[in-house]
Amino acid sequence: MPNLQVLADSFYDAFYSNSWRNSSTSLLGLSIPDSYRIQDIVCQKRVEAGEDVVGYKVGCTSVAIRDQFGIEEPISGRLFSPHIYSEGIQINRQRYANCAIEPEIVLTIGSDLFGQDLPDETLFNAIECVSPGIELHNYTFWHDPPCLQELICSGGIHAGLIVGEKKVAPRDLHFKNDTFSVYRDDKLIASAPALEIMGGPLNSLRWLVNSLSSLGEILKEGSLVIPGSPTELISVAHDCDVEVVIQNVGRVSATFIS
Numbered sequence: 001m002p003n004l005q006v007l008a009d010s011f012y013d014a015f016y017s018n019s020w021r022n023s024s025t026s027l028l029g030l031s032i033p034d035s036y037r038i039q040d041i042v043c044q045k046r047v048e049a050g051e052d053v054v055g056y057k058v059g060c061t062s063v064a065i066r067d068q069f070g071i072e073e074p075i076s077g078r079l080f081s082p083h084i085y086s087e088g089i090q091i092n093r094q095r096y097a098n099c100a101i102e103p104e105i106v107l108t109i110g111s112d113l114f115g116q117d118l119p120d121e122t123l124f125n126a127i128e129c130v131s132p133g134i135e136l137h138n139y140t141f142w143h144d145p146p147c148l149q150e151l152i153c154s155g156g157i158h159a160g161l162i163v164g165e166k167k168v169a170p171r172d173l174h175f176k177n178d179t180f181s182v183y184r185d186d187k188l189i190a191s192a193p194a195l196e197i198m199g200g201p202l203n204s205l206r207w208l209v210n211s212l213s214s215l216g217e218i219l220k221e222g223s224l225v226i227p228g229s230p231t232e233l234i235s236v237a238h239d240c241d242v243e244v245v246i247q248n249v250g251r252v253s254a255t256f257i258s
Contacts, residue, residue, distance in 0.1 A: 002030050008041035011153050015042075018097040020142035027149045035152035042155070043078055054224050055079040055109075056212075057135070058204045059156035061197045061228030071148055074204065076211055077155030079224055083136075087164045087252040091136070094258050096159055099236040100139035102229035103180040103190075103244040105201060106131040106163050107170075113209045113219040123202050123209075129167040132252040134244050135226060136160035139233055161226065164244075164252030176200045178247040180230050185240050196230030204228050 007030075010022040030038075043053065060066050060074040085091075093099040110128030136159040143150050151157065175194060182190040198204045204227035209219050219225070236242065236256045243253040 002026065002028075002034075004034060004038055004041065007153065008038045008045065011038060012042050012045045014097075014142060014154075015046075015138070015159075018095075018138065018140075027143055027147060027153070030149045030153075032148070032152065035149045038153045039077065039155055042153070046080060051083075052081040053078045054081045054084060055226075056208055056219070056223065057156055057158050057226045058208050058228045059151070059158075061204050062230070074198065074207060074228065075148075075152050075156055076208055077152075077158050079158070079161055079226070083160035084224070085160065085162045085254075087162060087254065089162060090255045090257055091162075092258065093236050093239070093256045096136065097138040097140035099159075099256065100137040100233045101182075101236055101242060102135045102137065102233055103182050103231060103246065104133040104135045104161070104226040104229055105173075105180075105194075105246055105249055106133040106161070107201075107205065107225040107227065108167075109219060109221055109223045109225060111221050114213050116210050116213055118206060118209055120202055123205055124170050127170040127205075130170055130173060130249055131167050132164035132244055132246045132250045133226060134162040134242065134252055134254055135229065136162070137233060139235065161224075162252060162254050163224075164250055166250030166252075168249055173248050175202050178249065180247075181245045182231060182234055183243040183245070184234075186243075190231040190234055192230035194230060197228040201227040 057077045058074050108128045111126045113126050137157045138159045178194045245251040
């Protein structure tokens with residue numbers, strides 16, 4: 001039986017050092033509930049170190065990714081301050097373990113959400129505003145082959161979030177046909193509709209509320225939620241400008257330097 005505290009210490013260290021220092025510890029035999037317990041321990045350590053939990057991310061929202069890891073539902077992780085940045089920021093990509101990005105919409109939750117299978121109207125009414133975003137990733141798996149347990153323990157290999165200044169009302173979106181586009185140095189490199197996110201981001205938000213509620217937890221007013229990306233992860237292997245354009249939401253950009 002893997003030692004959960006030892007593994008949590010390793011994932012905590014890996015986030016800041018971009019290296020895996022505990023080569024003797026295996027994730028084999030680690031259950032999904034234990035993987036989330038490790039994520040919880042890492043979260044507690046980060047809070048004790050001075051960070052704040054400001055919301056949640058939902059990952060593995062596409063059928064292709066879930067098929068890859070042999071799972072039937074997505075995963076969740078936390079968003080932490082001070083790793084939330086404003087648009088136009090310069091990002092040192094060498095601070096990350098194989099820096100990668102995804103286009104995201106950022107939901108600001110305006111009222112508490114709790115319960116199972118809440119209707120669309122309730123979810124709509126609870127969203128204060130929607131902004132364009134760029135999720136940052138440490139796109140490195142320390143265990144070969146990549147496994148679901150590591151994905152959960154690491155909080156979905158999440159490393160940070162860039163949030164655009166634009167804020168729109170949720171009813172300005174279709175939440176299905178809105179197109180997400182990613183440009184690198186003004187060249188379009190990825191594009192996909194919002195319905196690729198579990199049939200629409202509201203389904204992803206509903207899943208998150210279901211998951212939290214089953215644990216007796218509330219998705220609290222003021223939380224940020226990124227419900228998943230319709231595109232693949234995009235590696236940032238060299239210095240470049242990245243712009244994400246989300247139909248009916250707006251655009252957000254960042255410069256990646258070394």
